[in-house]
Amino acid sequence: MSRTLYVVLAAGGSAALMLGALGFQYIGEMPPCKLCYWQRYPHVAAIAIGVLALLITGRALPALGALAALSTAAIGAYHSGVERMWWEGPSSCSSGSVTGMSAQDLMSQIMAAPLVRCDEVPWELFTLSMASWNMLASVALAALWFMALKRS
Numbered sequence: 001m002s003r004t005l006y007v008v009l010a011a012g013g014s015a016a017l018m019l020g021a022l023g024f025q026y027i028g029e030m031p032p033c034k035l036c037y038w039q040r041y042p043h044v045a046a047i048a049i050g051v052l053a054l055l056i057t058g059r060a061l062p063a064l065g066a067l068a069a070l071s072t073a074a075i076g077a078y079h080s081g082v083e084r085m086w087w088e089g090p091s092s093c094s095s096g097s098v099t100g101m102s103a104q105d106l107m108s109q110i111m112a113a114p115l116v117r118c119d120e121v122p123w124e125l126f127t128l129s130m131a132s133w134n135m136l137a138s139v140a141l142a143a144l145w146f147m148a149l150k151r152s
Contacts, residue, residue, distance in 0.1 A: 003062070004054065006148035010065055011050020013141045014043040017134060024123065024130065033118040034093040035079040039134050042072035046141070059152040066145035069138045076135030083121050083129050093118035 021040060024030045032040075046068040053061035082089035093116070121129040128136075 001147070001151075003148050003151035006144050006151060007050050007053045007062065007065070010069065010141050010144035010148060011047050011053070013137065013144065014046040014050070014069070017137055017141075018043050018047070021130075028123075030122045031116050033116040034090060035075065035082065035118045035131070039072050039075045039079065039131065042068040042075070042138075046072075046145075053148070057152065059149055062145050062149035062152055066142045066149060069142035069145055073135045073138035073142065076131045076138060079118065079131035080129060080135060082119050083131060085119065089118040 018040060021032070021036070025032055046065050049061050049065045049068060053065065079089070081087050123130055125133065
């Protein structure tokens with residue numbers, strides 16, 4: 001396959017994942033959490049990089065596309081760990097421990113909690129959350145970017 005086809009597949013894959021995320025958000029009425037938004041930014045960058053890579057030859061843009069794909073994969077892996085309670089997420093979108101809290105402190109924590117939490121799984125398929133699927137898909141997209149880089 002040619003460099004151009006790999007770039008189109010990689011950037012198109014990011015575009016498809018973004019459309020899927022927006023579909024879940026607006027059609028499925030599943031608003032994203034903070035970490036979900038963080039996963040979207042590298043996909044937007046990969047789409048823009050893909051457009052530029054179709055216009056400009058060289059190795060830099062496919063390398064940046066791969067970096068963008070690996071960035072969202074890393075954020076997806078981190079988010080998956082937060083969802084599975086392997087580690088704590090950002091305090092701005094996860095619940096903290098309630099051990100030893102007074103009723104007033106607990107009520108303050110509840111009232112300050114975001115509407116969409118990062119440590120809850122709103123949807124899953126084959127026991128994998130959207131964050132996990134994003135991670136896997138993004139690793140595949142990074143492989144496509146690396147193939148484009150190899151053909152450059």
